[in-house]
Amino acid sequence: MLSDIAQRVRHAIYRSYVEGGIPKSEMLSRQLHIPADAVRSALQELHAAHAIVLDPRTREPWMGLPFSSVPTAFSVEGGGRSWFANCAWDAFGIPNLVGVDAVIATTCPDCEGQIVYRVENRNLVDAHGVVHFAVPAAKWWDDIGFT
Amino acid sequence: MPASGLWTLAQSWFDGRLSPDWKPRSRAASQKLLSAAGFVGSFWSLAD
Numbered sequence: 140m141l142s143d144i145a146q147r148v149r150h151a152i153y154r155s156y157v158e159g160g161i162p163k164s165e166m167l168s169r170q171l172h173i174p175a176d177a178v179r180s181a182l183q184e185l186h187a188a189h190a191i192v193l194d195p196r197t198r199e200p201w202m203g204l205p206f207s208s209v210p211t212a213f214s215v216e217g218g219g220r221s222w223f224a225n226c227a228w229d230a231f232g233i234p235n236l237v238g239v240d241a242v243i244a245t246t247c248p249d250c251e252g253q254i255v256y257r258v259e260n261r262n263l264v265d266a267h268g269v270v271h272f273a274v275p276a277a278k279w280w281d282d283i284g285f286t
Numbered sequence: 287m288p289a290s291g292l293w294t295l296a297q298s299w300f301d302g303r304l305s306p307d308w309k310p311r312s313r314a315a316s317q318k319l320l321s322a323a324g325f326v327g328s329f330w331s332l333a334d
Contacts, residue, residue, distance in 0.1 A: 140309070141309065141310075146306065146307070146308075147306075149308070150304075150305075150306040150308075153303060153304050154304075157304065188310050189310060190308075190310055203303075204300070204303075205296075205300055227289070227292060228292055228295070228296055228299070229296075231289075231292055231293050231295075231296035231297075232296040232299060232300045235296055235297050235300060236300045236303055236304065256289070261297075263289070263290065263293040266288070266289050266290035266293055267289060268288075268289045269287060269288055269289065270287050270288075270289055270292050271287075272287065272329070275328075275329045275330075275331075276320070276325075276329065276330045276331055276332045277331055277332055277333060277334050279332075
């Protein structure tokens with residue numbers, strides 16, 4: 140069960156991501172009128188609950204699945220906004236979550252060729268290719284950055 | 287896994303994340319979503 144503050148912080152993080160932003164603790168504190176140390180505690184609580192992932196160095200939001208705060212090999216553009224996803228799964232998740240038509244782009248890790256998917260009316264157009272999973276499900280959260 | 291299978295899973299996996307009342311999903315509920323999208327077998331088991 141998340142605390143009320145953690146839930147408010149979590150929701151603000153996701154609102155920021157949806158709008159194409161990158162949530163930061165200082166911004167969250169200002170926006171929610173919550174003291175900075177309380178926001179940091181809430182971030183830690185959310186991280187422990189696997190509700191978000193904090194950057195291990197800065198302790199700022201790194202991932203709010205399916206969104207990434209940092210550039211990745213998976214870009215998603217739609218509805219006049221753009222995002223980075225953490226993996227192929229997340230890249231497919233963003234258009235579903237936000238509810239927009241989108242273009243997803245990445246690079247084949249084998250041949251380095253560009254791979255593009257289009258999402259229209261909540262359908263994946265021309266669903267081609269395969270996705271490789273390296274980590275078994277029971278180990279995903281052992282090192283979510285690697286996963 | 288074919289991309290089409292992953293797409294099926296992605297359609298349900300993130301449901302509710304934008305809701306102010308979202309709560310972490312149970313492991314059993316997540317396993318059910320995986321199975322429903324065809325992600326079955328020991329590799330997809332969330333249990334340690």
